Amino acid sequence: MSKLTISRRLPDPAPVGSYRPEDVLFLLKDLSSISLERGTEDREEAIQSGTHYSEMLPVEYQPSAEYIKLFHQTLQESARKVALAAGIVSELVIRKRGFDIVLASLARAGTPIGILMKRYVKQRYDKDLPHYSLSIIRGKGIDENAILYIHERHPERFIQFVDGWTGKGAIRKVLIEAAQRMDEKYGIHFEDDLAVLADPGWCSETFGTREDFLIPSACLNSTVSGLMSRTVLRNDLIGPDDYHGAKYYREWLTEDVSNHFVDTVSLYFAEVFEEAAAEAERLYHSPASTEASWKGMKDIEQIRNEFGIKDVNLIKPGVGETTRVLLRRVPWKILVDRMDNPNLKHILLLAEDKGVPVEVYPQLTYSCCGLIKPVKGGEPL
Template sequence: MSANKFNMTTNKSNAEDFDNDTLENAELKGRPLASYGSGSYLASDVTVLLDIVNKDAIADVPVSQKELLIQSGQRHYSDMLTLEQAPSAMHEELYEQALTQGTQRTATDIANLAYSLHHIFHQKVNSERPLVLVSLVRAGLPIGVLLQRALADANSRYSLPSAHYGISIIRDRGLDPQALQLLLERYPDSPIVFVDGWTGKGAIYQELANSLEAFSEPTHPNFANIFHQGVGTIPLLTLADPAGVAWLAASSEDWLIPSGLLNSTVSGLISRSLYTAPQSGLHRSVFYDKLIDVDHSLEFIEHINIARLQLIAPPQRLPVFDKPRYLTAVLIDMLASRYQITNRNRIKPTIAEATRAILRRDPERVLLASPDHPDTTLLRYLCAQRDIDITVLGADILPYQAVTLIKQRTTTTDS
């Protein structure tokens, strides 16, 4: 491994690479924003506002034990971590296939999202007051980095002054308030757009909306930072929005987003975030330094960015929505009733979430819309490896191509 690569992948060693104009006077409470690091991304790509802790200080909880603790109510999922291992050779091969298959679409979607942001904000932002992209760790990070690269492209039709940060959001516990406050103090006059990879049931949207409720009064000094699209409109941007909750999305389809097939190795080598009480600091994360040699994070960004630069068709403006449409709420209700699930957290829809649930949780079964859809190849392979039942429901689960149901581990508390 080269020294160059090590420097890019060490969380706190790349502050000097930051754009000095962007970070001038970025001192907050005695600490510059640049010092928070960028995972394995370039410092110019993102600043990740997380407390990066040594993985040896985190208990490595086996999946079966973690599931029992979560479902019995003894522990919240954000208090524990099952440390990641390197993806298998088959997993890597299927990721490469997904990347080949999805490169053009991802590049086109990023260009369209950037063009739409340019149209909305180009008269409202400048270098002193940039658009602030806030990616929700982790799935939002690759999308946010791609958007940051696109908006920084001075030769494009969608160049726009922007700054990009990653912060934690945790179901039931919300957006990291300390991280958000850092950004509001650093950018008091900038609009903020939250970035995620995709929506499943809309649970993270609701968590985001709950966290931002404190800013919803027009008299609040930070109202304009958050509710720049109007009272009640949560500025959430996603690549895919099957749930119908995003303000701006490239599509509402459930498709094989390449970055959805891997975990830390396509998300800056950063773990899922761990909760920290607001009075104790930022939410925590582990940096997987031992996975550096199998990291695809920067390769993914460069690959999609080159494809974006080679696009011939002009970018298109995408529609925006003031309110969520909750396109799949009835479907989730149907699945909960059919499989006698009282807590919707056991239902993991979309190809990406269904796949991640198999890798990180203890699944009971997988539901598919088609027995042989190419986008679910990895999912079906993982099911075969772990002897997980597959049920094909056809159009009953559309627009989702896949849903994983988490196994019930206790009869007292469903989770």
């Protein structure tokens, strides 16, 4: 029996984002009219001085023409690979949960992956899965109102959380805590299973691949994520009855490639149906191979000790997280497994553009790792 006694019905959110309405509904409060951006150096100092990252936004990186060209080149080269990984994780979810599910993407990196999974299931099985995008924030938790909204409208469906990739597994840990809290507070039970396209950190049991490869949607920020900002949670902006907030950058519509990305990948689904199903079947019947061993954390501890880094949050492993470091943090250096790794073209281009040194660190489980510069006390060493 649910403890849920809320008499009010949570409202439908105002439409935001550049994705098609049939692809996703963002459960987010529109903060587009509010100035929340802070310069990279200013924001980095604030974060390392104790201000939570969700209380402000980075100034979005405006990529060069060369970088945009690299995005399109990477998309053409990897679209089938992304389609296969999306197919595998979708097939694995179906084997575990069936079709009576709701996809709940974690904004914003999870959103395009959730759209790909929804489209894959529609094309392959002619099943139309509800798909929402909601906020989860390290150190603050999941958007409980968004979960209540989904539960109100789909009380009998299993909520399948979706993200783009794993790094250290911090968000998976937040999801584990959130599942316990929602059960205790509302009597709403959901699994902390996190379906991801790529799991290089070995922190998820439901994934399309564990290869740390370049997912083209990691190359850019809002312009490949439905023109949505990172999510925001600040007491003066988000009330108890609100969803977590985000900005919708309508002014960048001409630069938007969000639908181009999902449309391009979706073209390959029919080609990978059988291959994806076979690999998902293999993974489903060999649970030892999908176990979450958190293998990547051994790398992190070694790097932490070797480079004298006190705060583990200044270490961002994997292609996706390293990209984020270069786009919106103050990088100190980038570690790579090898300089000729084809997944690192955009990393090396960004590092060169920003004057960030790159070092070969051959023992890496990941393809690369971004180290953030401590703003006080100089370099870690």
